[in-house]
Amino acid sequence: MARPMTDESSDPAQQVPAQALSKIVLTAADVQRVVDRIAHQILEKTQGAGDVVLLGIATRGVPIARRLAERIRAFEGREVPVGTLDITLYRDDLRRNSIRAVGRTEEPPGGVDGRRVVLVDDVLFSGRTIRAALDALSDLGRPAAVQLAVLVDRGHRQLPIRADYVGKNIPTALSEQVKVRLQEIDGSDEVVLAAGVKDKQA
Amino acid sequence: MKHLLSTADLDAATATEILDIATEMASVSGREIKKLPTLRGRTVVNLFYEDSTRTRISFEAAAKRLSADVINFSAKGSSVAKGESLKDTAWTLQAMGADAVVIRHPASGAPHRLAGWVSGSVLNAGDGTHEHPTQALLDAYTMRARMGRLDGLHVAIVGDVLHSRVARSNVLLLNTLGAKVTLVGPPTLVPTDLSSAVQVSYDLDAVLPQADVVMMLRVQRERMTDSYFPSAREYSRRYGLDGARLRRMPSHGIVMHPGPMNRGMEITPEVADSPRSTIVEQVTNGVSVRMACLYLLLGGRS
Numbered sequence: 001m002a003r004p005m006t007d008e009s010s011d012p013a014q015q016v017p018a019q020a021l022s023k024i025v026l027t028a029a030d031v032q033r034v035v036d037r038i039a040h041q042i043l044e045k046t047q048g049a050g051d052v053v054l055l056g057i058a059t060r061g062v063p064i065a066r067r068l069a070e071r072i073r074a075f076e077g078r079e080v081p082v083g084t085l086d087i088t089l090y091r092d093d094l095r096r097n098s099i100r101a102v103g104r105t106e107e108p109p110g111g112v113d114g115r116r117v118v119l120v121d122d123v124l125f126s127g128r129t130i131r132a133a134l135d136a137l138s139d140l141g142r143p144a145a146v147q148l149a150v151l152v153d154r155g156h157r158q159l160p161i162r163a164d165y166v167g168k169n170i171p172t173a174l175s176e177q178v179k180v181r182l183q184e185i186d187g188s189d190e191v192v193l194a195a196g197v198k199d200k201q202a
Numbered sequence: 203m204k205h206l207l208s209t210a211d212l213d214a215a216t217a218t219e220i221l222d223i224a225t226e227m228a229s230v231s232g233r234e235i236k237k238l239p240t241l242r243g244r245t246v247v248n249l250f251y252e253d254s255t256r257t258r259i260s261f262e263a264a265a266k267r268l269s270a271d272v273i274n275f276s277a278k279g280s281s282v283a284k285g286e287s288l289k290d291t292a293w294t295l296q297a298m299g300a301d302a303v304v305i306r307h308p309a310s311g312a313p314h315r316l317a318g319w320v321s322g323s324v325l326n327a328g329d330g331t332h333e334h335p336t337q338a339l340l341d342a343y344t345m346r347a348r349m350g351r352l353d354g355l356h357v358a359i360v361g362d363v364l365h366s367r368v369a370r371s372n373v374l375l376l377n378t379l380g381a382k383v384t385l386v387g388p389p390t391l392v393p394t395d396l397s398s399a400v401q402v403s404y405d406l407d408a409v410l411p412q413a414d415v416v417m418m419l420r421v422q423r424e425r426m427t428d429s430y431f432p433s434a435r436e437y438s439r440r441y442g443l444d445g446a447r448l449r450r451m452p453s454h455g456i457v458m459h460p461g462p463m464n465r466g467m468e469i470t471p472e473v474a475d476s477p478r479s480t481i482v483e484q485v486t487n488g489v490s491v492r493m494a495c496l497y498l499l500l501g502g503r504s
Binding site (some may be wrong): 086089090094095096097098099100101102103104105135138139140141 | 203219222223226229230233234235237238239240268497498501502503
């Protein structure tokens with residue numbers, strides 16, 4: 001039943017069969033509230049985000065990072081540089097899978113040296129993406145500190161990694177899938193928990 | 203993709219993917235640490251039966267930036283000089299566990315034979331007068347970077363087309379990517395059996411005003427067994443690119459050369475060193491493009 005969930009179609013009639021086996025854990029309004037809260041937490045924890053740089057991990061970490069920067073600007077009028085990080089070339093499972101497309105890596109304006117870098121991703125799962133992101137980040141420069149913000153923490157860590165800012169903790173079974181949909185990429189905001197058969201190492 | 207033997211094997215989507223990945227690889231070259239862990243633990247053998255400076259060094263730099271181990275093997279001073287056959291050399295490399303073999307060979311088709319003998323990937327780094335696919339890819343990358351597109355671009359390839367593996371690979375790739383190609387040279391040095399998708403001209407001055415890109419080829423004296431033109435001076439008068447000819451090109455037009463150049467023969471120093479020449483960029487781009495090729499061949503499950 002994983003297939004209807006990966007279907008990008010926005011026709012509600014086609015999604016009906018999936019509803020039975022999946023449930024919405026965050027609605028569009030929830031996603032917005034969660035992003036607002038993380039933006040506030042970053043401001044609070046970094047004393048006004050003066051040295052903060054947001055680095056979105058491709059693919060869905062990128063729009064979340066942009067939204068956080070937009071919220072921080074709205075709340076305190078501060079411009080926080082945003083960059084993107086594609087970790088494909090740093091993955092530890094390249095040899096186990098067929099070739100993956102390489103996405104864009106864009107250093108934030110002003111670079112990362114001496115800055116407090118907040119890595120931003122949609123789902124925290126095994127922690128392997130974040131490990132790869134830390135490797136990629138250290139090749140870009142030497143930040144003063146690195147923090148991690150995620151929209152969803154679904155547990156099942158395989159590495160000693162934790163997030164500094166968590167939108168929502170969602171207890172899951174390994175067989176389940178957490179699907180984050182974002183306006184900028186998928187046309188709408190939503191987080192769905194689906195009974196998947198595929199064990200996706202996000 | 204298992205091997206890179208000919209640009210004819212690349213469809214438009216794959217070729218474009220290589221150019222896009224190369225763009226990302228190029229950004230690595232601008233970083234503080236010019237290295238990616240992607241091919242850690244993989245072995246790339248450079249097997250060169252012909253002299254080459256830039257291609258060998260470029261492949262070596264590309265493999266090292268991706269953290270692969272590189273073994274350089276040149277025919278001079280090796281068992282090949284003692285008479286070992288290509289097949290026996292292939293088995294040796296196989297036994298050493300080469301994940302990829304980059305081969306340059308004076309015989310057209312040698313990389314294809316090698317691909318049947320080794321289990322790893324084979325990259326053609328130039329075989330005789332046949333093909334040189336990574337050169338064509340880096341040329342396409344350079345054109346796209348300078349002109350912003352390839353589709354509809356008019357490219358004139360000038361000079362010794364007959365002996366040029368660079369020209370052959372470029373014609374095939376540029377056709378795939380939607381560029382229009384005109385081959386220019388003396389009738390003795392332009393083949394007549396090329397695909398109908400190219401135009402042929404023997405008059406450089408007539409082609410220049412319409413060319414977005416002029417690619418000058420080296421006159422390959424080492425492959426010339428006959429007299430193809432009366433004298434070097436006459437060749438360069440009719441087909442050499444000098445400042446006066448450069449000014450006949452559209453103002454946005456660029457000049458390319460795969461190197462090594464015969465300065466004063468097919469290109470004058472004034473043109474080679476002008477801001478419209480991409481010769482140095484081509485060398486830089488070569489590393490990024492070869493990184494992209496190595497990633498596509500070796501990056502995934504083998």
